[in-house]
Amino acid sequence: MSQPVTAGVAAVVLELAVAQCSAGWAVAVVCPPGPLADRARAAGVDVREWRAVRGPGPSAVAEWVRLRALLRRLDPDVVHLHSSKAGLVGRLVLRGRRPTLFQPHLWSFQTATGLVGRLSLAWERWAARWTHQLVCVSDDELRTGRDAGVGGPAEVVCNGVDTERLHPADRGAARLRLGLPEAPTAVCVGRLAPLKGQDQLLAAWPAVRAAVPGARLVLVGDGPMGRRWRSGCADPSVRWWGHADAVADFYAAADVVVVPSRAEGMALVPLEAMACGRSVVAFDVSGVRQGVGDAGAVLPAGDVPALAAAVARRLADPALARREGALGRRRVELLFDRRQVAEQVATVVEKIAPGGGR
Incomplete structure (x- = not known):
């Protein structure tokens, strides 16, 4: 589950979804309409539309209602939440009742200022109780979370890239x-x-x-x-x-x-x-x-x-x-090869939900 649907976060979500489908998992990408949904469908991945804006605000109530209905229909073994908005609404819906991974891809409290920044930090500390596994993309990201008081089980799984598609060229x-x-x-x-x-x-x-x-x-x-x-x-x-x-x-x-x-x-x-x-x-x-x-x-x-x-x-x-x-x-x-990253994430999923996704 992801919001945003462009740039680096979307690329990571797509790579993981394709790798997990190739491994025989039943995978659905839940996200708003946009490039991520289009590319996932083109790659043969099941996509479920979840209309949600990128930032926090009053729209979160309607987003919560839509996501709750979606997850009831999907009945997943494990939910992997990518980035702050999906992490917010997803954990409010799930509240720890299903195995939940949260991957911040940069903590929200690092970019927000003033009251929003303070609320973001308080939320991440609180929501850790509903996160079965925190997945950070770098040692620095995990250290920042720990220094800010975000607890719970955590793993570092660095981002990876496609070393076959991306290679030295003239x-x-x-x-x-x-x-x-x-x-x-x-x-x-x-x-x-x-x-x-x-x-x-x-x-x-x-x-x-x-x-x-x-x-x-x-x-x-x-x-x-x-x-x-x-x-x-x-x-x-x-x-x-x-x-x-x-x-x-x-x-x-x-x-x-x-x-x-x-x-x-x-x-x-x-x-x-x-x-x-x-x-x-x-x-x-x-x-x-x-x-x-x-x-x-x-x-x-x-x-x-x-x-x-x-x-x-x-x-x-x-x-x-x-x-x-x-x-x-x-x-x-x-x-940093993408295949190593997919294997590491699969190991984390199996740890919190044995057999989940298969």
Whole structure:
């Protein structure tokens, strides 16, 4: 069960659902209409529509009613809740009466402020009693929850990526397909939103251009800040690509992939870039250091000058970027392959509901 239905959370849900169906489990994805539902159906997964908005609010009452009816019809052995909204409504419906996994994909209290933030923290502490198994995507995410007083049984199952679909590819050919020039190129993939921090990368970019005059930046994604950020950036070296469903060519076209996020659980973009053999420069937010290791530069969160220097160094030194990219590919193959993740999640499900799903 998931809300949201796009980006990293949806990708994780889809990968797990497909893997579990392939293992012979009876799986249903419960989510609002959107890309996740469409792709799950196309992959042969049973999808049940649950209309729900992304944030908390008065609509939660109607969402609770709809979900309760849905779960009564499905009668599942185990329920796996992904992200804060599904975790909220799902646990209010279930209240511990069925084996329940909750996977926050970034704690709600890390992004909310003021009263909403305090209520989110209080809720997560309370709802732990209705969570048979907490699944965190990084050691940092679990540590943050424990430090905040969220108890209960917990496992860390890091995110994974498809290392067969995502693999090193010819940089020049990818640029030709995308119509990008032959120039030192940084790529940033993600929703254009404050949490993803593209404004921090844009603040660093003039210093990158001063050090590497021919450098180009490609921003792949769209979102609520897109119009404002685009209107404030007149630099012709910045390409605002917009949304793209297939991102492998963008990784292949890059010399370095930049992840300037303000917060994450464990971001998929660094892992995808590493699977494609590309160096990563990222801020040290939850899960990044555990993911990237020595396959790039992990910098103090929010340090814009350090970000500029690290990106410029790799654009000016392609050999360094290639070495880090090769290290990243090996690291993903060993630690972050999607098949390993599916096996780990299956083990967790079997632990709380033996035979559940089969």
